[in-house]
Amino acid sequence: xxxxxxxxxxxxxxxxxxxxxxxxxxxxxxxxxxxxxxxxxxxxxxxxxxxxxxxxxxxxxxxxxxxxxxxxxxxxxxxxxxxxxxxxxxxxxxxxxxxxxxxxxxxxxxx
Amino acid sequence: xxxxxxxxxxxxxxxxxxxxxxxxxxxxxxxxxxxxxxxxxxxxxxxxxxxxxxxxxxxxxxxxxxxxxxxxxxxxxxxxxxxxxxxxxxxxxxxxxxxxxxxxxxxxxxxx
Numbered sequence: 001x002x003x004x005x006x007x008x009x010x011x012x013x014x015x016x017x018x019x020x021x022x023x024x025x026x027x028x029x030x031x032x033x034x035x036x037x038x039x040x041x042x043x044x045x046x047x048x049x050x051x052x053x054x055x056x057x058x059x060x061x062x063x064x065x066x067x068x069x070x071x072x073x074x075x076x077x078x079x080x081x082x083x084x085x086x087x088x089x090x091x092x093x094x095x096x097x098x099x100x101x102x103x104x105x106x107x108x109x110x111x
Numbered sequence: 112x113x114x115x116x117x118x119x120x121x122x123x124x125x126x127x128x129x130x131x132x133x134x135x136x137x138x139x140x141x142x143x144x145x146x147x148x149x150x151x152x153x154x155x156x157x158x159x160x161x162x163x164x165x166x167x168x169x170x171x172x173x174x175x176x177x178x179x180x181x182x183x184x185x186x187x188x189x190x191x192x193x194x195x196x197x198x199x200x201x202x203x204x205x206x207x208x209x210x211x212x213x214x215x216x217x218x219x220x221x222x223x
Contacts, residue, residue, distance in 0.1 A: 102154025
């Protein structure tokens with residue numbers, strides 16, 4: 001199916017564990033983004049990528065690592081999860097058009 | 112830096128037009144006005160964008176004042192499914208990084 005998919009949909013992990021959130025898009029869009037959304041903070045940009053092997057920090061990158069070895073995938077890794085990283089994570093992509101397309105989100109709980 | 116100002120919340124009766132205002136008094140000449148919305152628990156969804164002319168699509172209309180310092184998103188016949196947070200964003204059409212920065216938005220509640 002065409003589109004942008006995030007996995008898993010829900011994830012519970014323990015403090016200190018490494019966890020990777022996956023994002024896959026089928027359009028070969030150049031730009032991809034990771035946002036987190038928390039009550040009281042709205043949507044905040046974590047990392048973005050302009051193309052394969054090109055990534056840049058957003059507003060809140062600390063504690064996160066990204067990679068983009070293939071255009072269609074943009075995984076987000078929490079190297080050592082903390083409770084403050086409990087959040088809803090959204091991936092998005094942007095091609096030649098003007099509109100971003102967002103995934104359905106991953107709800108991550110760190111206990 | 113807050114580039115836009117929106118009311119925190121608004122109510123609208125089902126079937127009536129919903130008019131959502133946005134102030135962007137410091138908008139630059141190369142900046143567009145974009146509107147996105149986020150229905151509960153879903154990812155944000157693009158609605159419409161414009162530079163200086165009024166725009167209309169199947170979802171909404173965008174009215175931008177002549178001085179471009181404010182705009183209004185119009186949902187002509189609001190339904191319960193239009194209940195969402197609406198974000199007004201100003202940014203250049205193509206800028207390095209193409210980052211989309213979200214503010215607090217307006218919570219629109221459509222009531223029957």
